Amino acid sequence: xxxxxxxxxxxxxxxxxxxxxxxxxxxxxxxxxxxxxxxxxxxxxxxxxxxxxxxxxxxxxxxxxxxxxxxxxxxxxxxxxxxxxxxxxxxxxxxxxxxxxxxxxxxxxxxxxxxxxxxxxxxxxxxxxxxxxxxxxxxxxxxxxxxxxxxxxxxxxxxxxxxxxxxxxxxxxxxxxxxxxxxxxxxxxxxxxxxxxxxxxxxxxxxxxxxxxxxxxxxxxxxxxxxxxxxxxxxxxxxxxxxxxxxxxxxxxxxxxxxxxxxxxxxxxxxxxxxxxxxxxxxxxxxxxxxxxxxxxxxxxxxxxxxxxxxxxxxxxxxxxxxxxxxxxxxxxxxxxxxxxxxxxxxxxxxxxxxxxxxxxxxxxxxxxxxxxxxxxxxxxxxxxxxxxxxxxxxxxxxxxxxxxxxxxxxxxxxxxxxxxxxxxxxxxxxxxxxxxxxxxxxxxxxxxxxxxxxxxxxxxxxxxxxxxxxxxxxxxxxxxxxxxxxxxxxxxxxxxxxxxxxxxxxxxxxxxxxxxxxxxxxxxxxxxxxxxxxxxxxxxxxxxxxxxxxxxxx
Ligand code: CTP
Ligand code: MG
Numbered sequence: 001x002x003x004x005x006x007x008x009x010x011x012x013x014x015x016x017x018x019x020x021x022x023x024x025x026x027x028x029x030x031x032x033x034x035x036x037x038x039x040x041x042x043x044x045x046x047x048x049x050x051x052x053x054x055x056x057x058x059x060x061x062x063x064x065x066x067x068x069x070x071x072x073x074x075x076x077x078x079x080x081x082x083x084x085x086x087x088x089x090x091x092x093x094x095x096x097x098x099x100x101x102x103x104x105x106x107x108x109x110x111x112x113x114x115x116x117x118x119x120x121x122x123x124x125x126x127x128x129x130x131x132x133x134x135x136x137x138x139x140x141x142x143x144x145x146x147x148x149x150x151x152x153x154x155x156x157x158x159x160x161x162x163x164x165x166x167x168x169x170x171x172x173x174x175x176x177x178x179x180x181x182x183x184x185x186x187x188x189x190x191x192x193x194x195x196x197x198x199x200x201x202x203x204x205x206x207x208x209x210x211x212x213x214x215x216x217x218x219x220x221x222x223x224x225x226x227x228x229x230x231x232x233x234x235x236x237x238x239x240x241x242x243x244x245x246x247x248x249x250x251x252x253x254x255x256x257x258x259x260x261x262x263x264x265x266x267x268x269x270x271x272x273x274x275x276x277x278x279x280x281x282x283x284x285x286x287x288x289x290x291x292x293x294x295x296x297x298x299x300x301x302x303x304x305x306x307x308x309x310x311x312x313x314x315x316x317x318x319x320x321x322x323x324x325x326x327x328x329x330x331x332x333x334x335x336x337x338x339x340x341x342x343x344x345x346x347x348x349x350x351x352x353x354x355x356x357x358x359x360x361x362x363x364x365x366x367x368x369x370x371x372x373x374x375x376x377x378x379x380x381x382x383x384x385x386x387x388x389x390x391x392x393x394x395x396x397x398x399x400x401x402x403x404x405x406x407x408x409x410x411x412x413x414x415x416x417x418x419x420x421x422x423x424x425x426x427x428x429x430x431x432x433x434x435x436x437x438x439x440x441x442x443x444x445x446x447x448x449x450x451x452x453x454x455x456x457x458x459x460x461x462x463x464x465x466x467x468x469x470x471x472x473x474x475x476x477x478x479x480x481x482x483x484x485x486x487x488x489x490x491x492x493x494x495x496x497x498x499x500x501x502x503x504x505x506x507x508x509x510x511x512x513x514x515x516x517x518x519x520x521x522x523x524x525x526x527x528x529x530x531x532x533x534x535x536x537x538x539x540x541x542x543x544x545x546x547x548x549x550x551x552x553x554x555x
Pocket of ligand 2 (some may be wrong): 223224
């Protein structure tokens, strides 16, 4: 069997080429093998942002001659790469070798005449390709390859999983179907880059960068793009200026708090996107959330976006997860399976509320992997010990340092298969003492809960924050019950018999809602849980109303 090489961020698209054949045989696991992907998070980000700046988006007619399009474009410069995708018609993402090609293209295009459209003088990187004589192009037409931007429905996934030969293989198939493709990642960075063009109208030194699951290696096709406005360059100027006798009123008025500044900035950017942003629709300002943000849908790329102002700590958690995701191929496979399982059983939800979030769930998987013997991934304290001078980050008084060079991290000696890990995950959290213990990734240990939230997961960097504060007792109990049920299904199952009967087995069996026909079994696994719900309801009645009405909006 060939070995699974998890493709690096620069080549993920190619992994999907294996979908029909090779991917169904996801290879002998080589636990502990450090992925071939050695680039640091910062390097990958810089490369992607640069690539996005050299990129444009072109709306194309439904019947398109690819050669013609490329021929037209070549008069403006060398096209380094391109792909087509469907989003309210066909669009092409075009990466030029040189940024100057974009200016050349912008100068050569027609602008809709002012009698039909009221144009704002802003040159965007969104174009429409039309040919005066569309008939002639039909002659040499070859069908376009459209890169998929969404994953297959769960029903189809389950069918595919049933054909695999082990639970491990099933988990790699799920990963391959759901993970972001090379093309989707490019599109995400382009969306940020297009918003940046716009933000620069107000704040010339700003950049817009993605964070969260778009960059932490745990992103799924179809998930939102979290982006933030960064003024770091402005910061650099400010320190430089202290050297001379002058002080400049630099861009911003002095405001009494950072939060207020953030709200003001997001407010104008929100209005600006709403009024003039090409293709920005349903702009919603959510400025009173703990982390103020502007939500909008970016129609040219088809993404739902959450824009906030630089939150250095959230970026550190994105990098931390990136490191964990790169260390061992089992990490991402397990996270994707657990997230998909949680979604199917209604444990997570795209709307904000008292549900466990994907982010919390990912942290729970990381914690579980730290608790294996020997551990599959190191604790945050261990990563901090490996940090070099350049890795030092103190943010708001918190030490957020950890190693960025993946080569410095020793591969694990743990050789457990994903079959074992999946079932042990359910076993572990099905029996976790949530009443007493909290989850601490910095120490990699269960520690006493500092307060009474049903689920307490320490924010690895801001140690006084619980990242799952929104989760209520009934939701936690549902999670425990589902975990127990799943552990039980995996233990009792007779794979051969199920395959003969053509019944879903392994991971596939866990992705079917545990319906009414086994509700009596479910009741058994819920035993002892009901009294806890009643107790917590009584507790919450005692609690001050204000604190329990915590806003679930935002982060
Ligand atoms: N974040 C955080 N604390 C929280 C929630 C979020 O620090 N309580 C940060 C994390 O870095 C997270 C990012 O904000 O990755 C984006 O949050 P969210 O979109 O909720 O999670 P994602 O990791 O992007 O997962 P999803 O695919 O569900 O969007
Ligand atoms: Mg997100």
